[in-house]
Amino acid sequence: MSKYRNLALTTAMATLMAATPAFADKMGLGRPALPEEIAAWNLDVSPNGDGLPVGSGDVMTGEEVFAEHCAVCHGDFAEGVDNWPKLAGGMDTLDHDDPLKTVGSYWPYLSTAWDYVHRSMPFGNAQTMSVDDTYAIVAYILFSNDLVDDDFVLSNENFLDVEMPNAGGFIIDDRETAEKHFWNPEPCMSNCKDSVEITMRATVLDVTPEEEGADAAAAQAEPVQVAAAEPAPAALAPAAATAAPAAPAIDMALAADGENVFKKCKACHQVGDDAKNKTGPVLNGVVGAKFGHIEDFKYSKPLQEMAEAGAVWDEASLTAFLTKPRDYIKGTKMSFAGLKKEDDIKAVIEYLKTFQ
Amino acid sequence: MTTENKGKGTSRRSFLTGAAAMGAGAVTATVAKGAGPDPLIAEKQAWAMATGDGVDATPYGLPIRFESDVVRRNVEWLTADTISSINFTPIHALDGTITPQGCAFERHHSGAIELAKEDYRLMINGLVDTPLVFSYADLERFPRVTRTYFCECAANTGMEWAGAQLNGAQFTHGMIHNMEYTGVTLRTLLEEAGLGAAGDLADKWVYVEGADASSNGRSIPMEKALDDVLVAFKANGEALRKEHGYPVRLVVPGWEGNMWVKWLRRIEVTAQAIESREETSKYTDTLANGVSRKWTWVMDAKSVITSPSPQAPITHGHGPLVITGLAWSGRGAITGVDISLDGGKNWQKARLAADGQDKALTRFYLDINWQGEDMLLQSRAHDSTGYVQPSKAQLREVRGLNSIYHNNCIQTWHVYPTGEAENVEVS
Numbered sequence: 068m069s070k071y072r073n074l075a076l077t078t079a080m081a082t083l084m085a086a087t088p089a090f091a092d093k094m095g096l097g098r099p100a101l102p103e104e105i106a107a108w109n110l111d112v113s114p115n116g117d118g119l120p121v122g123s124g125d126v127m128t129g130e131e132v133f134a135e136h137c138a139v140c141h142g143d144f145a146e147g148v149d150n151w152p153k154l155a156g157g158m159d160t161l162d163h164d165d166p167l168k169t170v171g172s173y174w175p176y177l178s179t180a181w182d183y184v185h186r187s188m189p190f191g192n193a194q195t196m197s198v199d200d201t202y203a204i205v206a207y208i209l210f211s212n213d214l215v216d217d218d219f220v221l222s223n224e225n226f227l228d229v230e231m232p233n234a235g236g237f238i239i240d241d242r243e244t245a246e247k248h249f250w251n252p253e254p255c256m257s258n259c260k261d262s263v264e265i266t267m268r269a270t271v272l273d274v275t276p277e278e279e280g281a282d283a284a285a286a287q288a289e290p291v292q293v294a295a296a297e298p299a300p301a302a303l304a305p306a307a308a309t310a311a312p313a314a315p316a317i318d319m320a321l322a323a324d325g326e327n328v329f330k331k332c333k334a335c336h337q338v339g340d341d342a343k344n345k346t347g348p349v350l351n352g353v354v355g356a357k358f359g360h361i362e363d364f365k366y367s368k369p370l371q372e373m374a375e376a377g378a379v380w381d382e383a384s385l386t387a388f389l390t391k392p393r394d395y396i397k398g399t400k401m402s403f404a405g406l407k408k409e410d411d412i413k414a415v416i417e418y419l420k421t422f423q
Numbered sequence: 424m425t426t427e428n429k430g431k432g433t434s435r436r437s438f439l440t441g442a443a444a445m446g447a448g449a450v451t452a453t454v455a456k457g458a459g460p461d462p463l464i465a466e467k468q469a470w471a472m473a474t475g476d477g478v479d480a481t482p483y484g485l486p487i488r489f490e491s492d493v494v495r496r497n498v499e500w501l502t503a504d505t506i507s508s509i510n511f512t513p514i515h516a517l518d519g520t521i522t523p524q525g526c527a528f529e530r531h532h533s534g535a536i537e538l539a540k541e542d543y544r545l546m547i548n549g550l551v552d553t554p555l556v557f558s559y560a561d562l563e564r565f566p567r568v569t570r571t572y573f574c575e576c577a578a579n580t581g582m583e584w585a586g587a588q589l590n591g592a593q594f595t596h597g598m599i600h601n602m603e604y605t606g607v608t609l610r611t612l613l614e615e616a617g618l619g620a621a622g623d624l625a626d627k628w629v630y631v632e633g634a635d636a637s638s639n640g641r642s643i644p645m646e647k648a649l650d651d652v653l654v655a656f657k658a659n660g661e662a663l664r665k666e667h668g669y670p671v672r673l674v675v676p677g678w679e680g681n682m683w684v685k686w687l688r689r690i691e692v693t694a695q696a697i698e699s700r701e702e703t704s705k706y707t708d709t710l711a712n713g714v715s716r717k718w719t720w721v722m723d724a725k726s727v728i729t730s731p732s733p734q735a736p737i738t739h740g741h742g743p744l745v746i747t748g749l750a751w752s753g754r755g756a757i758t759g760v761d762i763s764l765d766g767g768k769n770w771q772k773a774r775l776a777a778d779g780q781d782k783a784l785t786r787f788y789l790d791i792n793w794q795g796e797d798m799l800l801q802s803r804a805h806d807s808t809g810y811v812q813p814s815k816a817q818l819r820e821v822r823g824l825n826s827i828y829h830n831n832c833i834q835t836w837h838v839y840p841t842g843e844a845e846n847v848e849v850s
Contacts, residue, residue: 093615096561100546100554108689109548111630111640111697140503150503162713166825168704173715176698183700186638190507193533193636237707240719246821249723252809256761256770262850263766263799265837269590269733269846276498276594278734330534334504345504 112182116227119181123222124203126210132200133207135393136189139335139346139402145169145211148346155211158232171212175234177226181205191334192404317420325418328411332403338422347401351422353380369398385416485525493517495526498594501582506534507637509576511597514727514749515734520601520776520784521571524664527600530576530680532637532701535666538686543634543670545612545654549691550627552617559670562656565607565615570653570676571783573751575599575722577679577706577828583815585824587835587846591734595834595846596727599751601784604674606655609648612690621692624649630697631673634688641682642696643675647720651676651782654687677753677782678720679828681706711823722753724812725831726760726787726804737793737842744793746773750785752806757785759805764791766799766835766849767814773802781807798838799849815848 112118124132134143140151147153157167166172170180185201187193196204206221209229215221221229269275329338335347342349348364358374359366366374373396378384388395389412391405406412486493495510502508509530512522529535540559548554576598582588589595609629621627629648632640643652653674656663663669668685675682681701696702702717709715728748731737737744750757757779761770776786787802804812815832837847 093617094565096564096615097555097557100548100556104546104556105548105554108546109691111632111691111699113693113695114698115695117695150500161709161715162711164824166709166713168709170704174704176703179698179700179703182697187533187636187700190533191636193638236713237703237715237717240716240721242716242719242721242723246813249811249813249817250809251811252805254761254770254803254811258768259770260766260768260850263768264850265799265847266850267586267848268837269587272586272588274498274500274588275590275733276496278492278496330506334506 110182110186112178112185114176114178116178116223119178119223119226120198121223122198122202123220123224124199124201124206125220126203126206126215126217128200129203129205129207129210132196132203135398136192136196136402137204139400140190145208151346154208158212161233161236169212170208171214171232173233173236175231175237177205177209177229177231180208181226189402191331192402195404318417319421321414321417322421323418324410325414325416328406328415329418331406332415335401335403338419342422350419353422354382354385354416354420356380367396367398367400369396370400382416385419386412389415490516493526495528496593498582498589507532509578509598511593512600513593513734514597514599514729515592515732517729518747518786520749520786521659522600522602522784524602524659524661524667527602527664527667528576528598529666530598531635531666532639533635536635536686537665538634538670540670545671545687546689547612547616547692548689549630549693550618550621551613551692552620555616557612559656562607562654562671565611567605568608568653569603569605570674571601571603571780572674572676573599573601573722573782573784574674574680574683575725575751575753577681577719577722580725580830580832580834581827583832583834583846584819584826584830587848590846592727592729592732592834592836593734596725596729596749598680599749599784601751602658603660604653604655605657605660606653606671606674609652609654609673609690610650612654613648613692616692618692621645626694628693628696630689630691630693630699631682631684631687632689632691633668633684634686639681639684639701640697640699641684641701642693642699643682643720645692647675647678675720677722677755679706679722682720706828708822708826708828710821710826719829722751723829723831724750724752724754724757724804724806724810726750726757726802726812727834728762728800728802728836731800731838731842731844732836733844733846736844737838740842741794742792744791746789746791746800748773748787748802750779750787750802750804751783752804752808752810753782754810755807756781756783757804758807760785760787761803761805762787762789763801763803764798767801767833770803779807795840797840798836799847800836800838800844801833803833 110118140148141154142148145154146156153167154170157169157172160166160172174180181201184204185196188196202221206215206219209215210217210219335345336350337343337345338350342351344361344364348361352360358378358380359371389406392399392401392403406415493513493516495512497505497508497510510528512528513526543559545557545562579598580595583595618624624645627645628642629645630640630642632638654671655674656671658667663672668687671687673684673687707715707717708719726748728746729735730747746762750760760773760775762773763770771789773787773789776788779785812831812833818830818832835847835849836844838844
């Protein structure tokens, strides 16, 4: 049977059936897909487990992997940071105002969580989780939702045994029956109500963005006044070479390239006058600053230790960090994989120099 | 110069605080009567004496600077960051039905990626006779079709479920665009791979995904896939824009925008719905009792008055006023639009700019003589299946307040005697 209702169902099906056997002549375009190519892209996992690779992962491993790769946005306990999705909690809230929809409270199939983590996460570094780490992360998310114990091991073997609390909470689109009364081609045209009262006004809330596009563009066009960065004090960090004696003038063309590169950082870092800490700290003044220079940001322990040892963000340390963040600071909270191109790193550092 | 003022546009804030008062607005917007000869006519103007730009000045043109306020805007508090977010088409400032690509809303789940035609590959696999890989050039050699459709995000108007919230048609209804697409039917490509291996097609699906980091996979019933879905590579006559999926996107007429997978890289014929993240945790509609509807793909009939509206107030004073807006239905063509000036007590038929087209935007107009009366403007769409756009109260009665998606309720703008307008809810 059809998976969805359609007013013109009979017609549509008739067309479908009529067209099925008599396929048009083939054009002979394209080429056969190789098995390796299909294997590389055909990664989706179905609710019945189709597509699930062999592997396993336990809650405790999951907690570590989650802390390293996911917690920066989703929180150490999958509780969500800022506006980023909460993955745990919200049980029994679906019939409340503003229900909290998490993997535990809402997602009907565990396959969805596995598939999404494996293919589309972490944000900004997708497709980097190994099969076993994916099992471990999903096991940890289940644990965070109190659905399994801390000694639980998730594998392709027991995957379908996990019961999702809201598995039965979905119905197929029933608008054509539940909302049948909206099909009413002759609605009332005159004297349809006794009175009309205004019950709510949008300006009371005042959440609509201002329209200042033109002004903002004008402001950007003004020349940027940049003070020469203070010479950085000698740094302890291994990659930190001797600090440049006097910072040369900023290469604005290079900084402009850097602004483009910085798009990759914007999900977590803000710069400029109104910058606030997000999942990452504000980066105003970072070039030449001591490690951990934003006082109200909670840096990772290793970074704090380097800060206490006197490490400074100069071009050398920034370059090393941005090339491979997790190699330069083992245990950094920054889940970003790093910038591959040397030119991009130079440009983004130049751009950061414009925010002092 | 008078024209200089126009370039800045009217800031909503300055308008609402009365800085751009009715009187001042009326003088610049209307040709003054009896105040002596108009210097714009009586005096020679620079543009009528000197020469303008040469044909080599603008190889690819953008709107003139006086229109710089007609742009996409986003609502910062809606999402955690702008990379997985949405912006809104400035529908309050557009007319006609075709949305220019440059101001057509964008929705990305992992940002807009840059994918060159040479690097583009499209795979068809799963229950097909021969899994195939196409290059971009291959796609251009299949028989081509050109059709116009609207694309509406399922979350359009989603911020208005609990009450009037955002003050502007761009923000309440701007997750929509309407373009003329050129491409190949999905049916043509599926037939090229051969559907014999799929057996009975009635219960089969196609799973489609993009090349970006989110992949944004969605399952589509075979019935729809073989009906009117397009694999498109041109929009409004030119290549798709990067932000709309260059070089190739899926067009799923009448169905929610999330299914219109951008940077389309794979089409898999499957025996079941994959139940991906975008069709379970998102794009499902929770009812008041906590049960959620899934597979609510069709976009119901809907309309909105684009002008006057909060971002497009009346600035010309009393007399002739053009009320205009857009109507659309994912179930078929728009057959009529009713307009109320009094919050739904009385209705009159709007004039359609052209006969409604299947699953495409329809422009409507109502020409009235406005004498400064307070108005509660509403529009109500009818489609070719007999569906009539419901009121907010009617929708809430069935669905409660937590659906997020598929809010196709009648919108009310309160137009004040000053010509300003506000998003309101009425009894």
